[in-house]
Amino acid sequence: MNLRIVILVVLLALGFALGALARKLTGGSPAADRDPKPVPAKSGEPGAPAKSEDPKTVTPRTPSARELERAWLNERPIKPPLAAYLFTGEPSDLEPLGGTLAPPGQLDPWKLALEGPVKPGSKGMAIADGGKLISEYAGSALSHAIKQRGAFTIEAQVQPADQEHAGPARIAGISKDGSFRNVTLAQEKNEWVLRVRTTASGENGTKPELRVPGLNATRAHVIASYDGKKARVFINGQEVKQVAALAGALDNWDTRYSFVLGNEAGEPRPWAGTIRFVAVYDRALSGHEARQAFESLYPDGAGLGVIAPKANEKTAPKPPPSDDKSTEDF
Numbered sequence: 001m002n003l004r005i006v007i008l009v010v011l012l013a014l015g016f017a018l019g020a021l022a023r024k025l026t027g028g029s030p031a032a033d034r035d036p037k038p039v040p041a042k043s044g045e046p047g048a049p050a051k052s053e054d055p056k057t058v059t060p061r062t063p064s065a066r067e068l069e070r071a072w073l074n075e076r077p078i079k080p081p082l083a084a085y086l087f088t089g090e091p092s093d094l095e096p097l098g099g100t101l102a103p104p105g106q107l108d109p110w111k112l113a114l115e116g117p118v119k120p121g122s123k124g125m126a127i128a129d130g131g132k133l134i135s136e137y138a139g140s141a142l143s144h145a146i147k148q149r150g151a152f153t154i155e156a157q158v159q160p161a162d163q164e165h166a167g168p169a170r171i172a173g174i175s176k177d178g179s180f181r182n183v184t185l186a187q188e189k190n191e192w193v194l195r196v197r198t199t200a201s202g203e204n205g206t207k208p209e210l211r212v213p214g215l216n217a218t219r220a221h222v223i224a225s226y227d228g229k230k231a232r233v234f235i236n237g238q239e240v241k242q243v244a245a246l247a248g249a250l251d252n253w254d255t256r257y258s259f260v261l262g263n264e265a266g267e268p269r270p271w272a273g274t275i276r277f278v279a280v281y282d283r284a285l286s287g288h289e290a291r292q293a294f295e296s297l298y299p300d301g302a303g304l305g306v307i308a309p310k311a312n313e314k315t316a317p318k319p320p321p322s323d324d325k326s327t328e329d330f
Contacts (some may be wrong), residue, residue, distance in 0.1 A: 084279035124276035132263035139259035168270035177266030198248030227284035237294030
């Protein structure tokens with residue numbers, strides 16, 4: 001039995017020795033008998049895996065100027081209006097910036113049409129005699145919402161061209177023509193004029209109409225409001241006129257009228273000047289809100305507007321374009 005074991009051991013040793021000799025002669029090794037391990041390609045070579053981006057180093061997308069403007073509107077200290085238009089010289093200005101009735105993505109019906117001599121610019125829409133911006137859809141939607149609530153506010157940042165325009169010359173409002181309106185903010189030489197249609201004041205809103213002296217050919221922020229009982233006018237955040245009892249209600253507002261800036265809808269009552277911002281609410285802003293509205297105007301370097309957009313504090317708004325644009329851009 002011991003001899004057999006010895007023979008087996010000798011044979012195994014001889015086998016290993018012969019195998020080692022064969023591998024030496026052929027240049028092989030034990031590892032060569034197995035599948036070779038692939039060598040990964042270096043970065044940049046063909047077949048190299050795509051380099052994954054470190055999420056910490058990805059540059060965030062810069063908000064567009066329009067996105068910053070919408071953020072500004074939503075972050076003002078007063079509740080959003082039904083609709084607002086901000087004119088900075090961009091084609092998108094003709095659509096509302098936003099509002100509870102005009103959210104982003106549903107703005108096309110609200111788009112204003114340009115008629116006559118109107119020149120867009122970074123400081124606003126410059127309207128000459130005969131020019132206007134108008135939307136029948138906006139007038140109908142605004143009138144319907146205000147009629148239901150029985151109150152309104154018109155907010156506008158404007159600069160009259162002079163103290164000579166009269167008629168009164170229409171700045172902003174909802175109307176049909178020179179004799180039929182729901183509401184109109186206008187100019188009569190050196191006076192601001194507010195006409196409000198109620199069940200008592202007539203279809204032209206002249207019984208009575210509010211007149212506020214002190215209009216100059218300078219930039220001004222104007223708020224005209226009606227809470228169902230009294231009408232108030234604020235200039236640059238300060239109340240300058242109040243009618244304690246404006247009789248009637250807004251039940252007779254006509255929802256077929258157009259929203260129009262710079263003129264009358266159906267016949268000429270031309271105004272000349274620049275409109276920077278206009279907003280319409282279905283409630284009367286308080287005195288405190290009127291002050292907040294003035295203090296939070298969109299900044300434009302013209303001496304009005306002190307609060308910048310807050311959508312991204314590290315990203316400044318896009319510089320405004322040149323004023324030398326024509327209406328053909330729109």
